[in-house]
Amino acid sequence: MASLITCPHCGVRPKEEFAIRGDASRGRPEPMDSDEAWHDYVYVRANPRGRTQEHWHHVAGCRRFLVVERDTATHEVYSVVDAAEFALRATR
Amino acid sequence: MVRDYNNRHALEQKLRSAPVAPAADHLMVGHWRTMALVLARADREEAVRRAIASQPDLSMRFAAPGEWLVVSEVEAPSGLVRRLEELCDGGAYVVDQSDGRVVFRITGPNVRSILAKGIGLDLHPATFTLGGSANVLCGHVPVNLARTDEDTFELIVPRSYAESLFDDLMRMGLAFDLTAAFSD
Numbered sequence: 001m002a003s004l005i006t007c008p009h010c011g012v013r014p015k016e017e018f019a020i021r022g023d024a025s026r027g028r029p030e031p032m033d034s035d036e037a038w039h040d041y042v043y044v045r046a047n048p049r050g051r052t053q054e055h056w057h058h059v060a061g062c063r064r065f066l067v068v069e070r071d072t073a074t075h076e077v078y079s080v081v082d083a084a085e086f087a088l089r090a091t092r
Numbered sequence: 093m094v095r096d097y098n099n100r101h102a103l104e105q106k107l108r109s110a111p112v113a114p115a116a117d118h119l120m121v122g123h124w125r126t127m128a129l130v131l132a133r134a135d136r137e138e139a140v141r142r143a144i145a146s147q148p149d150l151s152m153r154f155a156a157p158g159e160w161l162v163v164s165e166v167e168a169p170s171g172l173v174r175r176l177e178e179l180c181d182g183g184a185y186v187v188d189q190s191d192g193r194v195v196f197r198i199t200g201p202n203v204r205s206i207l208a209k210g211i212g213l214d215l216h217p218a219t220f221t222l223g224g225s226a227n228v229l230c231g232h233v234p235v236n237l238a239r240t241d242e243d244t245f246e247l248i249v250p251r252s253y254a255e256s257l258f259d260d261l262m263r264m265g266l267a268f269d270l271t272a273a274f275s276d
């Protein structure tokens with residue numbers, strides 16, 4: 001587990017200050033999408049080895065949602081951005 | 093029916109005994125500290141920050157982007173809220189926190205060694221500079237930490253955590269003979 005996260009608002013912080021909310025790479029299905037699509041979105045989780053993007057909530061700091069890109073095997077952290085910024089980049 | 097409630101400080105039980113002579117490292121708790129949370133509207137963050145920063149008697153503590161805890165040594169709670177609302181000119185939500193939070197002021201030559209036992213933040217004078225502030229964990233308790241003087245820090249905690257944090261701080265300061273008392 002990556003033990004130090006560089007929050008874009010708070011600086012370098014220990015992982016104890018965060019709550020991890022899971023995969024940030026998948027988009028939410030449209031309301032009328034099929035049951036299978038929603039079932040996948042809500043329940044089906046991959047357990048990847050390697051580079052992943054996750055939502056981390058800085059509960060004990062700025063209370064912003066962040067997107068952390070890290071390697072689940074080596075614990076290396078590649079990038080940390082505010083989730084609002086991440087969503088903005090995705091729509092561009 | 094109108095009820096009167098006795099205003100009782102969260103640490104009344106802990107600090108009731110006669111004040112001890114302060115040691116080199118000392119923890120002070122004020123009976124009355126006025127503070128309010130200011131949350132700026134989207135796109136008004138910079139204007140709000142500048143308006144409050146222009147007031148020398150108001151101390152801004154960083155809580156989140158566009159959000160600050162504003163502490164005053166002179167204002168009464170209602171006065172502070174009114175003044176902040178005027179200053180921000182509709183650009184921010186202001187919520188009084190004076191009764192909801194407790195301010196601990198810890199000072200002394202060993203203050204960083206004491207705080208380092210519970211806080212995972214680099215407190216070196218060159219890194220955590222004078223006037224700096226941050227939301228952090230002290231043990232498991234969320235606090236707002238601010239450096240208010242050379243070797244003085246203030247921790248602001250939700251009222252219901254105050255006794256727990258007090259016990260933690262006294263244990264963290266045991267090796268340095270940390271003392272504690274009400275400051276007023």
Ligand SMILES: [Zn+2]
Pocket residue numbers: 007008009010011058061062063064
């Ligand atoms: Zn943060």
